[in-house]
Amino acid sequence: MPDVQALLEPRGIELTATHKSLSRTPAHALVLGVEKAGGTGRVVLPAGEQRRLSAVVEAAEVLRVGGAADEVTVLPAPSGLPFAVTVLTGLGALPEDGAARAEALRRAAGAAVRRLAGTDSAVLALPVASEQDAAAVAEGAAFGAFAFAHQRAATAGSVKAPLASAVVHAPDVARAALSRCLDRAAALGRGVRAARTLVDLSPNVVYPETVADYARQAAKGTKVSVSVLAEKDLAKGGYGGLLGVGQGSVHGPRLVKLEYSPARAAKHYAYVGKGITFDSGGLSLKPPASMMTMKSDMAGAAAVLAAVLTAAELGLPVKVTGWLCLAENLPSSTATRPGDVITIRGGRTVEVLNTDAEGRLVLADGLVAACEEAPDAVVDIATLTGAQMVALGTRTSGVMGDESLRTAVAEAARGAGEDAWPMPLPEHLRASLDSKVADLKNVGDKHGGMLVAGLFLREFVAGADGARVPWAHIDIAGPSFNESSPYGYTPAEGTGAGVRTLVRLLENAAADRG
Template identity: 55%
Template sequence: MITLDRPTLTARTLEDVSASALVVGVGTGPDGPVLLTDALDAPAASALEASFDLLGVRGAQDEVHRLPGLGGSPVPMLVLVGVGPLDDDGEVSDEALRRAAGAAVRSLAGTDAVALALPADTAQRLSAVAEGASMGAYAFTALKSEKAREEAEKSRPVRGLEFVTALGAEEAEAALRRAAVLGDAVCAVRDLVNTAPSHLYPGTFADAVAQDLSGSSVSVDVWDEERLTAEGFGGILAIGQGSSRPPRLVRIEHAPAEAKAHIALVGKGITFDTGGISLKPAASMMTMKSDMAGAATVFAVVRAAAALDVPVKVTGWLALAENMPSDTAIRPSDVVTMYGGKTVEIMNTDAEGRVVMADALVAATDERPDAVLDVATLTGAQMVALGTRYTGVMGDDALRTEVVEAADRVGELAWAMPIPENQRASLNSRVADISNMGDRFGGMMTAAAFLREFVDAGRTGEEDAPRTPWAHLDIAGPSFNESAAHGYTPQDATGVMVRTLMGLIEGRGR
């Protein structure tokens, strides 16, 4: 199910370019579009700029124009890609470069090799361009018939990416290697999320993770239904009991010899969500194969941390279940005993993600990490509050701020949200320790209030011990793009928050 066929990334001087297309940028300045390249000689660049009005070139984000190669260009095709507005100094942001590279490469599907001559005069800029290009070179065809796959070869993603830069070989190679690892991680999430639930369910998800990581430095431990029962993971078992495909809990770990910190990650892995007995409307189930995006993200981040040998111990917990209605499914008003001993009254079986994650949060914080972060497609309320592109971040103030700042640095969209105390009060149960449903207004924050109750919940007799810093990332909207592709983001699975979490982890390793 992780079927990556990824492009090669190579640094080049302009004279060494061997690609069939050369991408250059156009920004929007106060006086109109501005060509952002020194890859063309002066006469060719001037002639091109003079033709912008005729060609309809504005330099807007995601705007792509293909032209025959001009004099002074070493390739037969010239591609102009818009980077959007320039700042007051005539500069372009790293994220604008990332988006432009992704848009250009995505539009050039079917081209074997593409050279990008976007501004890449620093390692940070080169990395941004390479990340965008790598994420733009993606398609998912694993489940098409052989004949359809053969036809799709005509428009397969770009396989060779060359980056025109004057950076030294060692510095450029390091930037491209990191970009390739991050691109692979994002696309691994996309592959898993795009896989049909007929093929990806708890058992096959766990098997795919174990197979992918075999031979790597990442350790893998899997709880099957018998072990989950024996050790008391009541939340995961309760949500999974309505399906003929039993649940799993997967723990993966990157453990460098001299780690500077220990970060735990918990991911929601509902491989398909019908809502259970509290059945969803049919239209709301159409994208529910994506309800395991949090677990896929955790897998990809641990994998990337190991590939880059980040000096931080990272443990990932994948809470995997399929939420189905049946004669064995959990019912509204049932009470579940969770891992660690808390009891939960299940008032809505469609509020299932928080239940499986609660078990994993207890297990993760039992290991005393320096911080724990969970990531989940948790609530429709996230989209009501923040739309489809912003991730909602809740939790302890300092860690919540650290997540948002990491997102800002890597060009992802995240917004800090509170957890008002009235949201927790709405979860009170008359028959159990807590209910899985509370106030539907501010439902994103209500779900976070529920999860917070399970951080360190297994530490009996240690009530005075320092609490593990915790943050919750709700990616319900941005994890799956039902609109048109844009920048480096395709339709369907996006791989959002992989780069943010990696940026945070790398920061802890410095």
Template identity: 55%
Template sequence: MINSSDLKLTAVSTDIKRIGAGALVLGVVKGADGPTLVASPFSPKATASLQASLNLLNASGAADELTRLPATGETKAELLAFIGLGSFEESTLTEEALRRAAGSATRQLAGTSSVLFALPAATVAQAGAVAEGIAMGAYDFSNHRSTPAKKLPLSEAVIATAASADKGLPAALKRAAVIGRAVRATRDLVNTAPNVLFPESFAQEVKDTAKGLALKVTVIDDKKLEKDGYGGLTGVGRGSDRGPRLVKVEYSPAKATKHLALVGKGITFDTGGISIKPAAGMHAMKNDMAGAATIHQAIVAIAELGLPVKITAWLCLAENMPGGGSTRPGDVITMFGGKTVEVLNTDAEGRLVMADGLVAASAEKPDAIIDVATLTGAQVVALGVRTAGVMGDEALRDSVVAAADRAGEAAWAMPIPEELRPSIDSQVADLANIGERMGGMMTAAAFLNEFVGEVDGVKIPWAHMDIAGPAFNEAAPFGYTHKNATGSSVRTLVTFAEEMAAGK
């Protein structure tokens, strides 16, 4: 299922006159008086000529704008490609602007086997951002096609940077390659058709991916889930012929002093169950396992980078179908750990499988728990399709948002208002699985909060990431983001783990 091609990333100095490539990418910023070519590797005369050509072609320098010109005599590249960096002064360019520009150029130059990037990259951090953008932009999903794509993703990229001799650059390029591969693999999983990716096959993919890595995988099948009392997973999964699974992935390096638990929602297809969804757009519900795919690839990336922090990932996998054995509205189920839940709406199923995962994760007394889920349509209403909502323990919540900001991903801290908690009281059970409709993203978080455990009477720090919008892009591609699966939040989790390992 994971079939993303390899990408070779290397770096050279800014003297690129003798380096051949299918295309040479240059940056253009959007100014008040038109586009301005930045970090030009050419002579002043050639640079002035190219600048004039850009003006004649009405190029603007806007983000995602790619302008192609024939190569000059000062390069061995076959084509010049000018990518818009947006409205920045060269001195104030952000790493995320470079990441997006490099990814956008890579995406739009699909079919070109090798590309030389001469974007502004004076430091290791800037070169790493360019590399990361390239690694995320070089993507195509053709797994279900009878013939491969006509324009294959970029397979070789060379980055021109003034930091080419810096001893820290190889590590930055490795990190970019690992991050890019993890994001592409997450996209592969989310894009895979639900008749191919279901709980059992997803669990097998996790086992196959772990081979050769310092990862231990344990799969709890439907029979053992039933026996051990995982009522959320079995309650959601019993309507499908394909039984649920709980997959535990452990990374335990010898020098680890901290333990981070990750819990991911893995509804491989969501019809809504008995509370069935409208037919229009239901095909996109194959993306309801994006949280599980995200934490899976995050732990793989963390293992590949060798970070000195223990990570335990819990993938809560089920298929929500309206079969004869389905949970009905009004049923009461007993969750792992003993709490009972009245199911008022079977389409609020993600919080049920996540609750089982949170209880299981809490039992190991980690230092912190982060869960990731495409949990509510209310997230999209509140924050749009590109910004994740983060709730939970305030200190951990804010640290996750800060990690997202450093990684270049959009996330926003949201509260769990105390007045929402009574709305999930049930007349017949400990809890109901739905409550106040207004602020539904936060009501769902209030439900999950009930299943986070304690250590010595103190609640384990917990943060909940709702990625319902950011996980799947149904609009036009932009930056390094392709249409359909995005791989959102992998970078946030890896960045958070890096900072946790560093004691921050």
């Protein structure tokens, strides 16, 4: 087993803020924003700094810096200021307020911080006019300061360390508000980076047992309790989905429960994450090219783990239980066969016609277990279907479920800066899941596959008394793993998708406690 403790990130980037003038805030780099205005860019300067930074404006005009999102230009710093370089980062057409403005600032800060990997310090003098602006800049820095080098040896030195410290220049924001922003951004950053690391690690290192061990180690010293069910416990509890999917691997399945239960909690939310640590498709074998990124099939569980730990670190007044449904889906003489009938926790039977539609089977067990505790709401998150990418692309998650909770999740995602879109659950597709030999089958109509998967999961959302529990499902198949070049604060490979949405949903629930 790998040294799990070595995977636990140190404190990460140091985030501070200042009201001082730029001349009194020394750092390696000064970061300024460039707003896109028509076909040109306009350097946005802090108040009172126009004279000292006039050379930067002139250089930007000569170089025709356009200000598009993700456009980063590095210049020598003007004389008389305590910086080695000036970094111009594109803001796009910066909105005046709202979530779109926050995301533009977040992305611009993240792009600059990524460019500054290998250096020690930067002052982020972006256009911060409010607490929301300051929070966005701090978050962008926290998300952009990420590097993965855990499994390199000879080339480890080629990976530049993330920017060590960032100072948010925010002279118009009260110090108390800045402190809140920085603490929250640091906590979110740690959660997002932890989720990315778990996704990036190879599947010979990350398998159900090691994820469970990681959860135990990460929760030490926090207010989160962790319990783990292994094979014997799963069999005793009737968790046929997890056992059926995991029985083809030498690495047995696990169900990890995390619980954060503060005193006088406003509400109780349950989060259920798909944790297929590697998905070969089982006996319904994927083509080789489709397997190469399947270490990412546990991104939902990674997001849930990070979200619960972040909620505890922030001290949110909401009880949250996280359920990590962990299995490795491999073909072998003991693997589930197409045509097998398995029994999900609670007694419902499923005819498994496609062993590559396995995520919904482990989630079914997790959803039943979560609903048995009668939470106020249950949300599952999963890299569930390729159909999500066909419908919404690689950066927008699909959200399904009960309308009010589906709307709340989509609004939380928007507020957190994550793309998500509400999708329907058409009743006419439900009949395609009917089985001739079991209560239902695990695949249905291939058209609208994302929606059919949501309808399957809906079958397992009920409390111990049979009453419906408010439920939503987030499909992050595309957004969880970036197979293209880095952009903004988003690296290649694991993105940490969903962590911010899940945390924001809890924050919104806490705000509505009255």
